[in-house]
Amino acid sequence: MxxxxxxxxxxxxxxxxxxxxxxxxxxxxxxxxxxxxxxxxxxxxxxxxxxxxxxxxxxxxxxxxxxxxxxxxxxxxxxxxxxxxxxxxxxxxxxxxxxxxxxxxxxxxxxxxxxxxxxxxxxxxxxxxxxxxxxxxxRGLAPDPLLDQAAARQWFLVHAAGGRAIKTVLLDQQVACGVGNIYADEALFRTRLHPETAADVLDYAQRGALFSAAVQVMKEAIARRGTTTSDYLDLNGNPGVFRRYLNVYRRAGLNCRVCGQPIQRIVVSGRGTHYCPTCQAM
Structure with a gap:
């Protein structure tokens, strides 16, 4: 289960x-x-x-x-x-x-x-x-990346810093409001960043690309009414269908859609994390 x-x-x-x-x-x-x-x-x-x-x-x-x-x-x-x-x-x-x-x-x-x-x-x-x-x-909640993208982007560029793993930073609602495990993994894959990369290693261009990737993947998911992997159903009782478009999340052991190597699962700050060790090498 x-x-x-x-x-x-x-x-x-x-x-x-x-x-x-x-x-x-x-x-x-x-x-x-x-x-x-x-x-x-x-x-x-x-x-x-x-x-x-x-x-x-x-x-x-x-x-x-x-x-x-x-x-x-x-x-x-x-x-x-x-x-x-x-x-x-x-x-x-x-x-x-x-x-x-x-x-x-x-x-x-x-x-x-x-x-x-x-x-x-x-x-x-x-x-x-x-x-x-x-x-x-x-409560320090970051600006919403879809409601005020310019403010949220600037906020992310400034606050996505420090020695924490970038995956951990993406899950911090005071840095990236609304992003969770699915879309953090997917955004990191799209930008070819290893999830354990320290945030302070990234320059502004890399942070900006990561923010843009997170926004884009969430917009694509909304267009397909979200991602259902367990309980989530919309108001009509229907599952979201974005799961079929995921590149790494919960695809451990399956082949990467880009390079063909197996997707791996690790734990970052207590959260199951999926990535391609070839496309997202440290």
């Missing part, structure tokens, strides 16, 4: 677009917290969303934001979180729903029906804040 993984920027952006299509302009009637552990920060009372319309479904990195004006719901899906309409085929029913009731972590009642944050592993989070952008900035 494959290890579960967290949705990365392309998967979260796919979900954001699906939710926007379904919920943009919907009137929120009630937010019911079923599992108190889901709620981390509470700058505003959940009752304040009643009667407010959803202005926008936004995203920064791997976070979703439901913007209802004075109250903004910041949602992190983590490993298995999904936002689904009540009655969705993926939701348990009857006695099974009772047994797994804590996995129905919160419910949003709207004039378009009820929506449920269903999370089997219960790692997902909800924060109720007044200003999501300020909240992200306070």
């Amino acid at each position: 494959e290890k579960k993984r967290m949705p990365e920027l392309p998967e979260v952006e796919t979900i954001r677009r699906d939710l926007e299509e379904c919920l943009q302009g919907a009137e929120f009637r009630e937010l019911r917290i079923a599992d108190p552990s889901v709620l981390r920060e509470r700058q505003v009372d959940p009752a304040t969303i009643a009667g407010r319309s959803l202005r926008a479904v936004r995203r920064r990195g791997k976070y979703l934001v439901l913007d209802v004006g004075a109250t903004q719901l910041v949602i992190h899906l983590r490993m298995t979180g999904r936002i689904l309409p009540a009655g969705h085929a993926a939701l348990p029913v009857g006695a099974e729903a009772v047994r797994r009731r804590q996995q129905f972590r919160f419910r949003l009642a709207t004039d378009r029906g009820e929506w449920i944050f269903f999370d089997t592993r219960r790692f997902g989070t909800l924060d109720l804040v007044q200003d999501a952008d300020a909240w992200f900035d306070e």
Whole structure:
């Protein structure tokens, strides 16, 4: 069985677009917290969303934001979180729903029906804040590489430095917002960089090329509705199909599509990492 993984920027952006299509302009009637552990920060009372319309479904990195004006719901899906309409085929029913009731972590009642944050592993989070952008900035989250590419690029050029392995740097959300294990491996392959290369060895041109590769591979993944390797499904229950286009991620032992040598798997800072030892020699 494959290890579960967290949705990365392309998967979260796919979900954001699906939710926007379904919920943009919907009137929120009630937010019911079923599992108190889901709620981390509470700058505003959940009752304040009643009667407010959803202005926008936004995203920064791997976070979703439901913007209802004075109250903004910041949602992190983590490993298995999904936002689904009540009655969705993926939701348990009857006695099974009772047994797994804590996995129905919160419910949003709207004039378009009820929506449920269903999370089997219960790692997902909800924060109720007044200003999501300020909240992200306070936590040092880097600029989003798709929403403000120029700012994110400059940020990466400055902060992708030091003695850490470049793979580790790519996974740091304070340096490369939204990038996770899949797209870090793929960007490193495209730029022919060994994942254990120290970041401070790279010059500005190499950092810039790596940033561009990460942006490009994530855009390509969004066009194919993300990458499914374990749990991720879109709002309609369909898997992302970008997996078939991956060059190295989870292809250990298979031949490199460029040179024909076997892809290898190593561990970098505790994360499984896939690369071609020929194309990405140290």
